[in-house]
Amino acid sequence: MTARKLLTPLSTHCNLIYAFQVHAESVTIGTCAGLGEKFYIQDSIRVGSIEEALLVENTIRKVWENHSNYYFIEAEMDIEEKN
Secondary structure, eight states, X not given: OOOGGGTTGGGSHHHHHHHHHHOSOXXXXXXXXXXXXXXXXXXXXXXXXXXXXXXXXXXXXXXHTTOTTEEEEOOOSXXXXXX
């Protein structure tokens, strides 16, 4: 799974190529920031703004989008929609 904290280590070109080549699968679960303020509440762990969370999510998606085994699970309000 791709975690937000992996963005910093993946920031250099060489690391991006290495990560792209060695990972068999990558799954990103979309941030609930895209669902709006009602679902994205800042606290001591979730310190970034909605805009920052979406920027990180979009950056991760761009890094992995051409990988043959990349999967993105959109944030949904209803758990039944996450299929």
